[in-house]
Amino acid sequence: MRLSNLFTKTRxxxxxxxxxxxxxxxxxxxxxxxxxxxxxxxxxxxxxxLNKIIAIIREEINALGGQELAMxxxxxxxxxxxxxxxxxxxxxxxxxxxxxNNTDVGLAWSHEEPLTELMREHISSYRDLPxxxxxxxxxxxxxxxxxxxxxxxxxxxxxxxxxxxxxxxEHKAFYKRAQDTYATIFDRLGLGEWTYLTFASGGAxxxxxxxxxxxxxxxxxxxxxxxxxxxxxxEEVYSDTLINDLGLTKDTLEKxxxxxxxxxxxxxxxxxxxxxxxxxxxxxxxxxxxxxSYGIGPARVMGVVVERYADDRGMVWPEAIAPANxxxxxxxxxADTVRAAEKVYAxxxxxxxxxxxxxxxxxxxGAKFADADLMGCPVRLTISQKTLEHNSVExxxxxxxxxxxxxxxxxxx
Amino acid sequence: MRLSNLFTKTRxxxxxxxxxxxxxxxxxxxxxxxxxxxxxxxxxxxxxxLNKIIAIIREEINALGGQELAMxxxxxxxxxxxxxxxxxxxxxxxxxxxxxNNTDVGLAWSHEEPLTELMREHISSYRDLPxxxxxxxxxxxxxxxxxxxxxxxxxxxxxxxxxxxxxxxEHKAFYKRAQDTYATIFDRLGLGEWTYLTFASGGAxxxxxxxxxxxxxxxxxxxxxxxxxxxxxxEEVYSDTLINDLGLTKDTLEKxxxxxxxxxxxxxxxxxxxxxxxxxxxxxxxxxxxxxSYGIGPARVMGVVVERYADDRGMVWPEAIAPANxxxxxxxxxADTVRAAEKVYAxxxxxxxxxxxxxxxxxxxGAKFADADLMGCPVRLTISQKTLEHNSVExxxxxxxxxxxxxxxxxxx
Numbered sequence: 001m002r003l004s005n006l007f008t009k010t011r012x013x014x015x016x017x018x019x020x021x022x023x024x025x026x027x028x029x030x031x032x033x034x035x036x037x038x039x040x041x042x043x044x045x046x047x048x049x050l051n052k053i054i055a056i057i058r059e060e061i062n063a064l065g066g067q068e069l070a071m072x073x074x075x076x077x078x079x080x081x082x083x084x085x086x087x088x089x090x091x092x093x094x095x096x097x098x099x100x101n102n103t104d105v106g107l108a109w110s111h112e113e114p115l116t117e118l119m120r121e122h123i124s125s126y127r128d129l130p131x132x133x134x135x136x137x138x139x140x141x142x143x144x145x146x147x148x149x150x151x152x153x154x155x156x157x158x159x160x161x162x163x164x165x166x167x168x169x170e171h172k173a174f175y176k177r178a179q180d181t182y183a184t185i186f187d188r189l190g191l192g193e194w195t196y197l198t199f200a201s202g203g204a205x206x207x208x209x210x211x212x213x214x215x216x217x218x219x220x221x222x223x224x225x226x227x228x229x230x231x232x233x234x235e236e237v238y239s240d241t242l243i244n245d246l247g248l249t250k251d252t253l254e255k256x257x258x259x260x261x262x263x264x265x266x267x268x269x270x271x272x273x274x275x276x277x278x279x280x281x282x283x284x285x286x287x288x289x290x291x292x293s294y295g296i297g298p299a300r301v302m303g304v305v306v307e308r309y310a311d312d313r314g315m316v317w318p319e320a321i322a323p324a325n326x327x328x329x330x331x332x333x334x335a336d337t338v339r340a341a342e343k344v345y346a347x348x349x350x351x352x353x354x355x356x357x358x359x360x361x362x363x364x365x366g367a368k369f370a371d372a373d374l375m376g377c378p379v380r381l382t383i384s385q386k387t388l389e390h391n392s393v394e395x396x397x398x399x400x401x402x403x404x405x406x407x408x409x410x411x412x413x
Numbered sequence: 414m415r416l417s418n419l420f421t422k423t424r425x426x427x428x429x430x431x432x433x434x435x436x437x438x439x440x441x442x443x444x445x446x447x448x449x450x451x452x453x454x455x456x457x458x459x460x461x462x463l464n465k466i467i468a469i470i471r472e473e474i475n476a477l478g479g480q481e482l483a484m485x486x487x488x489x490x491x492x493x494x495x496x497x498x499x500x501x502x503x504x505x506x507x508x509x510x511x512x513x514n515n516t517d518v519g520l521a522w523s524h525e526e527p528l529t530e531l532m533r534e535h536i537s538s539y540r541d542l543p544x545x546x547x548x549x550x551x552x553x554x555x556x557x558x559x560x561x562x563x564x565x566x567x568x569x570x571x572x573x574x575x576x577x578x579x580x581x582x583e584h585k586a587f588y589k590r591a592q593d594t595y596a597t598i599f600d601r602l603g604l605g606e607w608t609y610l611t612f613a614s615g616g617a618x619x620x621x622x623x624x625x626x627x628x629x630x631x632x633x634x635x636x637x638x639x640x641x642x643x644x645x646x647x648e649e650v651y652s653d654t655l656i657n658d659l660g661l662t663k664d665t666l667e668k669x670x671x672x673x674x675x676x677x678x679x680x681x682x683x684x685x686x687x688x689x690x691x692x693x694x695x696x697x698x699x700x701x702x703x704x705x706s707y708g709i710g711p712a713r714v715m716g717v718v719v720e721r722y723a724d725d726r727g728m729v730w731p732e733a734i735a736p737a738n739x740x741x742x743x744x745x746x747x748a749d750t751v752r753a754a755e756k757v758y759a760x761x762x763x764x765x766x767x768x769x770x771x772x773x774x775x776x777x778x779g780a781k782f783a784d785a786d787l788m789g790c791p792v793r794l795t796i797s798q799k800t801l802e803h804n805s806v807e808x809x810x811x812x813x814x815x816x817x818x819x820x821x822x823x824x825x826x
Contacts, residue, residue: 007480007541033531041531044481070463073553075448096510107520122422131420138551142513144513
């Protein structure tokens, strides 16, 4: 992608009402646009990063046996009444609207109830189980406050996976596999080092749920971490009993701020029973399906990556999710510089390397370097009259202080 | 994909309240689920088809110079008030809801106003133009009736492209290129033969808009077609003057039912003026940006393809958007049949062929054949004791009456 073509512009200042570092940097770099509090637009480079995060999650969830579908935002009131979750007293994040005939309709803040009901058409026998179904779908949540940039918004895409199992035992085995997959996902997304499996409150059915929490000052949660055992306890369930049950000790637990990047709920039969999702088991008896739900918010992950990696010059993307691997800075518009830069751009693309090419005329070298740092691609290649005198390009990693020259005909990224 | 793994089931009967052929077949085949009138869920095979349609559109729009972004469903009232389109009297398909502080918020039925406003941050000079920005994003429309299956729903993904040009002249040149791209897209999607560039009513700014209309009895529109000149007139603007202006004659125009699969609007400065999207031209004067909007509904396209191609046995997918190219039917569970079918399945996948493999035990040959016809993949491969006696597989095209045997070690699809 040529920056001269890209319609987005970088800016020096973030909007004054934006307090979160992740949104400030993403807005300044032209990756996102803030429409209003908690409502963001993903611009081309931001969408590119988001889609790379989604692709990694999709690959791992497919490997886990997940089958992808796409549900609706419009949801029927009566489904949610059956689990007593329609009332705003029970669920305080509903957006609701009305059809022309004045029927109430809910806007998806979760898809647990509709998917459970849908599965009644496809699950009737133990032979139909287990089923793992997931989607990347928009959630709308009427949050009172939205102040953490793209880490907590009123509208966001969530990857929600649901498991449907024959027994508690089958469910537990999958639950464990899903935990392992989540750990792999966060490793691939560049957050593995700071991300901990965390015990949290369990909701209606189970005593505990599991979260994946990434340590960051930008997080809204407080957790107690055992770094050696790579396990944590959310403040909300922190107790002597739990510490003991998990074989931990207070001495090795460190309290820290963290952001929830994923959660896993054991739903048991709390949905399948009221919604009538039952199956006939091998012995002929009818049983409710045992369910779990497994969520990851790709945009929140993106925000946490920005928070974890950014420095005072801008964003720093892990290679797997960077908008491009290489950012070419062409300095000056001399014919041979342009020719050399164009050739490097073409050659790298031929090799399958993704490149941002700053070919903008009338932009100073200083402004181009600042933009390259702000956008945060892993490698910067500078081509100027000076580097060409040495038949070279200057290579600088985003995370390195120093740069080096490399022969222009033999660039190794 | 193995049908024994796929969680969706086929069914003999569509829901009684579903009158549209496209939805009846898609539901019976387990491609979609009907949640309520005008609200559908895309199940794995349906999502696969939808994503293939989206991928083709994306490829062509990128080639046209489009840059992809993703806007929000939640929209600010004040933006729409500025163009006098907030009021339900003006726009009768709004879904509206409220934030907790009782502020009204609209749910996107279109993104013209928000995108126009967003562009103010990125367009200020003639040097920034032209810009072509697009998205695949959910539209929510409070339709009074929704009766054409997935061809008219209350919630759907739309590809909406917007052009931002410096002058009427620059705009017209792009408008023409976009028309050509749309023709290419419908060719690739298998609808080219029946799809006509159609003159329709123009909206607020221009006398006419352009639609792409596909001839089908399932369509909601009536158009007058000149087959030789491959041009049509929507009934709503059919007049002697227009017939004359287009160089057509009444004798060669045939009235027919058709479905609108795309539309193109010349917005002129009807959005940029009230929303303040202006630029400084080369001569120093400030001018409003000239805009166009270009929509395609991928799910509607999918519905129209079903309507156009289906026969009395089920759906018939064009190769480019079929859920898989080959549907293997394994008959019987004899060890050598299973071994042979598994090998063909593996070999085809190695060759990059997408395959549905009906490996379900306890399903009769008749039921498997019926499901293969219903699902509509282009090629069916049958492997049974009988074909193995000839060291062969039976190959049958979905559109052909006859089948033939082919050597199992040399299958040419």
